[in-house]
Amino acid sequence: MGKICRKPFALLFITAILFGTLGGCDKSPSKTGTLMDFVPENASMVFKISNLKNLQADIEANSLLSMFEKTGPYLFFAEKSVFFKKLHPTAQSLLCINILNDSVSAFTFISKHTENLFQVDSIKNKTVETLQIDKKSFQRITIDASKSGRSPEIAYTAQIDSVFVISSSQKILQDILKGKTERDATFKKVFNLPSSNGFTALMRGNRIAVADSTKIDFTSWSALDVAIAPESLTATGITLATDSIPQLLNVFKEQVPQHNDVAALVPTDALGALSFTFNDAEAFQNNLRTFRGENPILKTTGIFGSVSEVGSISLKSETAIFIKSIDPSLTNDALARFVSSKSMFRETEISSFSEPDLFQKTFSPFINYKKANYVFQLENFFVFTESEETAAQIISSFQNNATLKNTSYFKNTAQDLSSASSLLIFKMQGEFSETISDFFNSKSRADFKNISFDKFPLAALQFSFDRNFAHVTLSCKESGGATKSISGRVSEKFNIQLENPLLGNPHVVKGKNGSVKIVVQDIGNKLYFISESGKILWSKNLGAPILGKIEEVEISGGNQIAFVTQDTFYILDRNGKDVKGFPIKFKDKITRPLSVFDYDNNRNYRFVVVQDKEVFMYDKNGKTVKGFGFNKTQSSIVLSPVHIRMGNKDYIVIAEENGKLNILSRVGKPRISISKKFNFSDIPIAEEDNNFVVITKENTKERIAQDGKVSTLKLNVGNNYWFLVEENTKVTKDDNLLRINGKLVELPLGLYTVPKLFNIGRKTYITITETQEKKVYVFDKNGETLNGFPVYGTSEAAMGEGSSTGLVVKGEANSIVFYGIN
Known part of the structure; x- marks a missing residue:
């Protein structure tokens, strides 16, 4: 960073193909005390930033902008500079760029002063000097970076009333202290335009490259709300011209x-x-x-x-x-x-x-x-x-x-x-x-x-x-490669190969800006986080297989993923970083997939970890929930605990190997007493018509009322029966006979995975895969096959909604196939 920097336009480089920078000003003073009043004169670009750390993470994850990591401009936004690492604004801030000459630019960062905004005390090898010119005092901070082979970094700081300013130019900071700031009326107009976006770029004196790349004066100021996703850079706004x-x-x-x-x-x-x-x-x-x-x-x-x-x-x-x-x-x-x-x-x-x-x-x-x-x-x-x-x-x-x-x-x-x-x-x-x-x-x-x-x-x-x-x-x-048309509504977006064969089934989770992400683990226990265009955004070695399903949660802004291995409980953010309080390590073996309860749909999560007979409940901060009084069963727990809500009552249901069914309250106390023992199958316990439903290994359907009474129905089905009910959709599978809300769908003879149900928007989809012919089927809740299906796939399929509805499935042993459904 330092006193001189190269021009900082990597973020809007496409606009740079067409826009350049030029200004005019009104010298009338301003006393409003807003951040706008401290913007330096003749700033060529001003970035309005709601959350600096999130912006830096978005830029580093963006496949286009990350290409500029070795260029001078990238340093303005990435955390490569010591000064930017130490900035922690809690509200909107401004980053202003002044072009000093054809090869040199200066930055100025402006934000409301808070206690931990600029943590200068933690900077090593620094020299801090207090300077006073024209009765205006400010600090010069010099960081000796010679040990890393870089030139020293120099910045100048001042606190003006409640506003903190740091600049790479002493002259610019002195001018701000003297009140010589941007007064252009058009700038004020674009600065005050309403925006719901967290990152806005204001550009002065726009020029446009036309014809033989000759650049022509186009407008005075532009204001663009910029959206940065891992594979895209988009912006919308307005541009103003003068007469x-x-x-x-x-x-x-x-x-x-x-x-x-x-x-x-x-x-x-x-x-x-x-x-x-x-x-x-x-x-x-x-x-x-x-x-x-x-x-x-x-x-x-x-x-x-x-x-x-x-x-x-x-x-x-x-x-x-x-x-x-x-x-x-x-x-x-x-x-x-x-x-x-x-x-x-x-x-x-x-x-x-x-x-x-x-x-x-x-x-x-x-x-x-x-x-x-x-x-x-x-x-x-x-x-x-x-x-x-x-x-x-x-x-x-x-x-x-x-x-x-x-x-x-x-x-x-x-x-x-x-x-x-x-x-x-x-x-x-x-x-x-x-x-x-x-x-x-x-x-x-x-x-x-x-x-x-x-x-x-x-x-x-x-x-x-x-x-x-x-x-x-x-x-x-970013292009995900040539789109392969399959039929009508379906297209193959990508088919990528990983280093090793896949372990388990791929999962779909929500990403930022309406995108979807694919999460999958390979037999080397490496976890991959993949964009809907097929780009591997990050990978993480876990050391053990994930047990069961990856759960999606929202704890501290954005989406996180939660899961357990045999010895660890993880919650990771969308950048693959551990959420505060996690992971939690265990000495004894975890024996069941993670259970996630959100009793009131308010994201006050309860996470349940099972170790054979023991049950542990944690909150979203990784702390043990002390109010939960159920700690241990008489025999091994055979299914992950589930939360079922009937009317205004919550039930936690835990099945044991000895056939006992524990139906508990939120605090872990017995809520319903059942004398009958059950030979539990692998089918999760569900709720149907305000009754608990247990499907046994003998293919009986046990209905348990809220008063504890049990009724038994012998099912005339084969050994590959499955039962799935969620809200108003009920799905059963008996070999190749699939029933969706009572409608029979007779599939070709074959070996099928268990059906999966996905609610996307206002629509419900059911997926099932025939593993011999490697065909994936998708149905709506009326039992109708979606146009374009079946498609190729070898595992259970997962669905999610991004730029369009997407379906991910395992292909060959080490490949993932992602389909778009229009």
């Missing part, structure tokens, strides 16, 4: 955003595309002439009178221009005097075009291309190229449906975009590196030398003009 200086956004004034269809034309191997729209061609051209400082009454051809979308497509060899007509016959008539037939390719006529610089004259700076030598028509598109070879390439891609619109990654990105916009920019094939290095610093190309963006096939930036501002959307997502 005092020429800014490109203003050419869209009084133009209604039109539908963008360029994705239907762009070949999948293109490097990018730019599309802009208008509803009044003449007014739009006049706005462009005014922006360029030209005579607004200069006449051009009438080709564009029936056009609503224009743009360019960047290919590996050259650039193509396109226009989209709302009336192709009118456009053909307008083009007639400029074209002459040249050749045919796959029944498409390619004509020479006599005005190759027309688009540069008309639409500069959006288009600076002067080699539109050939033209051809594809439906309502008219495409202009430099060569016939490129024309043939685009025609082939269009006819073979090998265009951006038909890719899974575009469909994934399109969910974030509006169908209509003023300006839309695509960057494809991960071809960002040179642009990024230019944006960061011409001297920092080495930082990007070994960074590959191949897993990010598409980045999109969209602007939709609305009165005197534009809505902005940014989307960049």
